[in-house]
Every structure is written in C-alpha cells, then in structure tokens.
Amino acid sequence: MSIRQLLQVLWRLLGYIRPYWKIVLGALLLTVVVTTARLSQAKFVGLIMGMMSQDSFSYSDGQDPFMRLNLICLAFLAVMAVMGASTYFQRYTIDLGGQQAVRDFRGQVFSHLQRLPMAFFDSMRLGEIHSRASNDILLSTTIYMALSDFIKNLLVVVACLTWMFYRDWQMTLVVLLISPLVGTAVANFGKRMGQRSEKLQARLADLSALLYENISTIKVVKAYTREDFETRRFACRNEDNFAAQMKLVQVSAIQSPVVELLGAFGIVAIVWFGATRVMQGQVTFAQMTEYWTLMVMTSHPISALSGFYGTANSAAAAGRRVFEIMDMTPEVAEPEGALELPRLQGAIDFESVHFHYDPEKPVLRGINLSIRPGEVVAVVGGNGAGKTTLVNMIPRFYDPVSGSVKVDGHDLKEVKLRSLRTQIGTVIQESVLFGGTIDDNIRCGNPTATDEEVLRASKLANAHEFIERMPDGYQTEVGERGLRLSGGQRQRIAIARALLRDPRILILDEYTSGIDAESENLIADAIARAMEGRTCLVIAHRLNTIRHADRILVMAAGQIVEEGRHDQLMARNGIYSRLYEAQLREPLYTSTETEVLA
Structure with a gap:
C-alpha cells in the first residue's frame, strides 16, 4: 500500500470520529496538560541536582536548603497528581470518542450490507463477509487509540527537543543528526508490517469462512463421517494463518531491537559528547543532568512512535477491506420521483x-x-x-x-x-x-x-x-x-x-x-x-x-x-x-x- 493510499484510508477512518470533535479536542487539551507535567520532571531533577552541587547546598543565600528541597518534592508530587488525574480523563475521553466512532462505523457497515444486491452475497463467502464486518472493523479502528498515543508521544518528543535545543543547541544537533537512521528503519519496518498484515487478514477471512461453512453444515458433516476430513482441512487453513501470523510477528519482533540498537548508538554518542562538555566546563553537571533526563524521557515516546507506522499500516489494510464493501453500489437505485405503488392487482x-x-x-x-x-x-x-x-x-x-x-x-x-x-x-x-x-x-x-x-x-x-x-x-x-x-x-x-x-x-x-x-x-x-x-x-x-x-x-x-x-x-x-x-x-x-x- 502506497503512502497516498494509506493516508486516504486513514482519512476515511478518521471521518467516523470527526462528529465527536469536541470530545477529541478535550482529550487533546488534557494531552497538553499531561505532556507539560511530564516535562516538568526534568526541571525538578535539574533543580535537585543543582542543590546537591557543592556551591548550591549551603545557607549562603539565607534560605534553608532543606526547606527548599521539601518544597520542590511537594511541588513534584502535586504535579504528578495532576498528571495522573489528567491521564485518566484523557484516556477516558479519547476512548469515549473512539468507541462511539466504532459503534457508528459498525452500524453503517451493517446497514450497508442490508442494501447490497443479492449478486454480492452470491459471489462472496459468508465467512468472508463476517470477517470483514467484525474482525477487520475492530482492527481498523485501533487507529483511534493509536493516533491518540501518537499525538501524545509526538508532543512529548517535540517539547523535549525544543527544551533540549534551548538548553544546548550543539548537543541537540547531534541528536537530530542521528535521528534519520532510526526514522529510516521505522519506515521500512512499517511498510513490511502493512504488507504482511494485509495477507494475514486475508488468511483470517479464509479461516472464518471455513469455520462458518462447517458449523452451518455440521449435520451433513456428521452424517457423512467427514469429521476427520474437515479437521484436516481446517488444520491446513489454520497452518496458513499461523504462517502469516508468524511472518508478521517476525517483522514486529525484530523492529524493536533494531530500533533500540540504533538508539543505543545514538545515546552513547550523545552521552560521550555531553560528558566531554561537562569535563571541559562548558556546562554544569546539573544542566547536563537535566538535558539527559529530557533525552531519556524521549526514548519511550520515540519507540512508541516507531511502532505507529506499523499499526497505521495494519489498520489501513483492514480498513481497506471494509471499505471495499462500503464502496459497493446498493442493490438497486431508485430514480428520483420513483412511484409509490398502490394496492396491486397482481399482473x-x-x-x-x-x-x-x-x-x-x-x-x-x-x-x-x-x-x-x-x-x-x-x-x-x-x-x-x-x-x-x-x-x-x-x-x-x-x-x-x-x-x-x-x-x-x-x-x-x-x-x-x-x-x-x-x-x-x-x-x-x-x-x-x-x-x-x-x-x-x-x-x-x-x-x-x-x-x-x-x-x-x-x-x-x-x-x-x-x-x-x-x-x-x-x-x-x-x-x-x-x-x-x-x-x-x-x-x-x-x-x-x-x-x-x-x-x-x-x-x-x-x-x-x-x-x-x-x-x-x-x-x-x-x-x-x-x-x-x-x-x-x-x-x-x-x-x-x-x-x-x-x-x-x-x-x-x-x-x-x-x-x-x-x-x-x-x-x-x-x-x-x-x-x-x-x-x-x-x-x-x-x-x-x-x-x-x-
């Protein structure tokens, strides 16, 4: 699936959540609160590291350093409490909007199925229809939560990089020079995951079709003692599904260590460069600690962002299968001004x-x-x-x-x-x-x-x-x-x-x-x-x-x-x-x- 096709499918999927934009907006505002609270952790660490330095931890300014430390810790706990409450409401509101979108999407698909021509049901297996109208809808709508997490993580990364650039632009340039390596790996893995996810959905549909056929004809199966044959036939389809699933798992499993390894090379380079600057007296230890804290805070969001492309591809692959049904013309088109039949004679x-x-x-x-x-x-x-x-x-x-x-x-x-x-x-x-x-x-x-x-x-x-x-x-x-x-x-x-x-x-x-x-x-x-x-x-x-x-x-x-x-x-x-x-x-x-x- 090309980037253009991916974006087109995702845009259509997002169309189902747009009616609930107020809920989404509320979730985004809460995301900003959570991100701000998360970033403040680095500031608290920097303040404490600064107090622990030989010059700062004294009564020379007339203030009790222990009282100041207690206030910093209390403020930190208050901010964390706000972050926890905001995280709950952010998660709840985005789930509320997402589940309403899923409900509407599922309802529209079912309603559309009622209006499709008999030729459609003659040509497509019932198990395939069931798979697209259930499994594929669930998989495609995972994009709502994934997108929420993507925005949250993106905000954290952007905010951290902005602060890092403000603190030490030279160090941040080193970070940005290393990032394309990780980005290239993420894009490659995401594309492969999308292709394999689409194949997996097709195998799941085959399995669902066979299961539906078997259960709906179970009396015939038993009457003709076909239990062993049907079991072997199912095992064959099940094995195909297993192979497709493991190919997707293989790509997914290798993505994380490769991205983390590339990230480790970047971290070593950044730590070495930062330590050198501290030893040369260009920055203080407290400033570098704050900087490193910000960098560590970006590691999980960047890792999560790396998985978003694969998730988006999987959701788009499933969504495209559902939209193939949604794009089919309803059974018959009634012309404008169609006649309301009176009581028929029966000719x-x-x-x-x-x-x-x-x-x-x-x-x-x-x-x-x-x-x-x-x-x-x-x-x-x-x-x-x-x-x-x-x-x-x-x-x-x-x-x-x-x-x-x-x-x-x-x-x-x-x-x-x-x-x-x-x-x-x-x-x-x-x-x-x-x-x-x-x-x-x-x-x-x-x-x-x-x-x-x-x-x-x-x-x-x-x-x-x-x-x-x-x-x-x-x-x-x-x-x-x-x-x-x-x-x-x-x-x-x-x-x-x-x-x-x-x-x-x-x-x-x-x-x-x-x-x-x-x-x-x-x-x-x-x-x-x-x-x-x-x-x-x-x-x-x-x-x-x-x-x-x-x-x-x-x-x-x-x-x-x-x-x-x-x-x-x-x-x-x-x-x-x-x-x-x-x-x-x-x-x-x-x-x-x-x-x-x-």
Whole structure:
C-alpha cells in the first residue's frame, strides 16, 4: 500500500470520529496538560541536582536548603497528581470518542450490507463477509487509540527537543543528526508490517469462512463421517494463518531491537559528547543532568512512535477491506420521483428479459411472459434452468441485463422498492426464522399488525394449534434460526409470516421439500387457502403438487420451452410429460400432495 493510499484510508477512518470533535479536542487539551507535567520532571531533577552541587547546598543565600528541597518534592508530587488525574480523563475521553466512532462505523457497515444486491452475497463467502464486518472493523479502528498515543508521544518528543535545543543547541544537533537512521528503519519496518498484515487478514477471512461453512453444515458433516476430513482441512487453513501470523510477528519482533540498537548508538554518542562538555566546563553537571533526563524521557515516546507506522499500516489494510464493501453500489437505485405503488392487482409481465451472473453464461434468455391477476403459475425444470432467477426478478432481487419486468404495467425500475416488496409474500424451501419468539417471527411480515391479525394469519397457516401447545404459546423462544422447532412448524410460521402482510403476489419455492407427511398435509391445506385471490408463482420439483395450476411453465437453459395446463402438456408428450411419468414411477408421493393446488 502506497503512502497516498494509506493516508486516504486513514482519512476515511478518521471521518467516523470527526462528529465527536469536541470530545477529541478535550482529550487533546488534557494531552497538553499531561505532556507539560511530564516535562516538568526534568526541571525538578535539574533543580535537585543543582542543590546537591557543592556551591548550591549551603545557607549562603539565607534560605534553608532543606526547606527548599521539601518544597520542590511537594511541588513534584502535586504535579504528578495532576498528571495522573489528567491521564485518566484523557484516556477516558479519547476512548469515549473512539468507541462511539466504532459503534457508528459498525452500524453503517451493517446497514450497508442490508442494501447490497443479492449478486454480492452470491459471489462472496459468508465467512468472508463476517470477517470483514467484525474482525477487520475492530482492527481498523485501533487507529483511534493509536493516533491518540501518537499525538501524545509526538508532543512529548517535540517539547523535549525544543527544551533540549534551548538548553544546548550543539548537543541537540547531534541528536537530530542521528535521528534519520532510526526514522529510516521505522519506515521500512512499517511498510513490511502493512504488507504482511494485509495477507494475514486475508488468511483470517479464509479461516472464518471455513469455520462458518462447517458449523452451518455440521449435520451433513456428521452424517457423512467427514469429521476427520474437515479437521484436516481446517488444520491446513489454520497452518496458513499461523504462517502469516508468524511472518508478521517476525517483522514486529525484530523492529524493536533494531530500533533500540540504533538508539543505543545514538545515546552513547550523545552521552560521550555531553560528558566531554561537562569535563571541559562548558556546562554544569546539573544542566547536563537535566538535558539527559529530557533525552531519556524521549526514548519511550520515540519507540512508541516507531511502532505507529506499523499499526497505521495494519489498520489501513483492514480498513481497506471494509471499505471495499462500503464502496459497493446498493442493490438497486431508485430514480428520483420513483412511484409509490398502490394496492396491486397482481399482473406480472416479463418483456424480452435477459440476465446473467457471468456474461459468458446466460441464465435467462429472452423471457416473454404475462401472468394475469390471481393466476397460479407453476415453474418447473432441471437444475440451472433459471427457475429461481426468474421469480427473483419479481421482488427485484436482480435487475434484468436487458428487457423489463412489470407489475400492473409499472416497470419495477421506476417504483419504490419498499412499496413493491411489502406486497409480495415468499415461502422458500428451508424457511429460516430469526432468534426471538414465535410472535416476533410472524410479525416480520407486518410489524404493525394487531394481535387479532397475527392470530388470523396463524390459523390460516395451520400454525395456531401447535403454537398454543407450546409452553409459552406465541411468546415461545424459537432459538437460533428457529432450530427449537421442527421443519414443518418452521414452514407453517413462515406461511403465517407471509400471509400477515396480505400479499398480492405469493412466491412458493420448493416449500414442501423435506417435510414429513403429516406436516405436508397441513401445509398443503394452508397453501391452498393462501393462494385464494392472489397471483401465485410456484417452483416445484414434485410435479404431482402442481397438477391443478392454471398454467405450468417448463424451463430449460434459461428459456420457457413448454407452457400450458397439466393435461395439455401431458398430451404433447414433451419434456413435461416425460418428467411427470418418470416421477410417477418413483414411490415418493403421498395422497395429499395432489391436493396442494386443488
């Protein structure tokens, strides 16, 4: 990362703390107080050394030297007390501003993630997203505290050098001539630490992605006895992370002794030069002691300053990974004056729709389709035929590469997203619930719904009976992703959630997959009632469940290759009839399946 890129990333990170400039200003003023108090230590040492000299430690001026010594020590303790209190408040205020900036940064990243297109989540691993939105944010925001320490240490160094120059400009020139050696080493180490830190963050993201994948598929891992294989795979990634971490540690570990060794050469040269000047009578021992005290006081701040460049590089490397997400365009841009959709009738039109994720692999090719309000349309086809992509165009999860999708004659690109999506209900193959209560999850469909409306939606979805049997009824906690409930129970809650918003368009995507026969019967009955008076699109693998659809679309290679009612398609002896007859020979269906769309 170049210096220019480093500064650009750091400037963006500092943008999150600028709203709290008053807090930062207060911390800076306290830093000045702490620095002044710290510098006074050298003056106290000089005064005491002066009193201990043969000429000064006497009653010749009529003052009691012991009383003067006591006053100096008491003043020193008072200054140290002020410094301690100021250090506490300085640390607290800068942490207050920094933590507020971290909170805002994390909130903006999360909010931005909610608005990114589905294509982003299709292309980036979930573990990678998690790593950038958590680990990288924490690492990047270490710059706030590091910068506070940098300013404090810089003030100490500048103030000490100024005082040193005032006391003995010749000695200070020697110090300044030696400093570039240390500065060159610091810059070199900082650059290397930044490069290795960026590689380490990438390895951490790989590790996080693998961990997330493993935990989310743990049932499959156990079912196929892949524990040993997964352990070896994790060990391999873990070893890569360890190697990247140790490369960073190597650079970090060698930085301090090298800088300290160079500093030691400088100190020896300065002490020798100063001792020579004392022996030659050019300065007093007390003055040189004060000077050396100032020089010693700069050693720790200079060492800390040497580490700042590496910290800044690490923070910038992490920050750049986060800003790569922040710079991504939100899912869809609503035009100025976008239309607020009225209550929909449910007509849907696809006009010459083309779509691809990869330009060389078209997913939808020239789709022309008109769906009447209240019509039930089933979509079938093999894997990769484009079924899910087709229905995902309706809530505008994706925009066509060319062509247009319309509802009630309105181009989706010209309407407000919220007014569209609030009129669409979706029930997918594996309905995911959110952590919270059953009531919370049903209300996802309409947060402002009354208790009576929630109850009505639950009864329509055949969910009310099993909810009432729960220990806490509608206030029962469902657990993470709803894992405390069975698959059939989760699916019925998902149907209730969809019905609560009273959608004009209902999308059903493999909604009976993996459900037991008893639950399927209840779900089939709930779906049949849910379809009444609504435009419905059903993606189905089990063709028996869509026999009574108003229209069936058969898709292959991103095109609609057959279209009609079940009996019409069977009479053609085409793709649909061959699929249907092949499935009939498989003992996979129950007698209730054919009633889903009856």
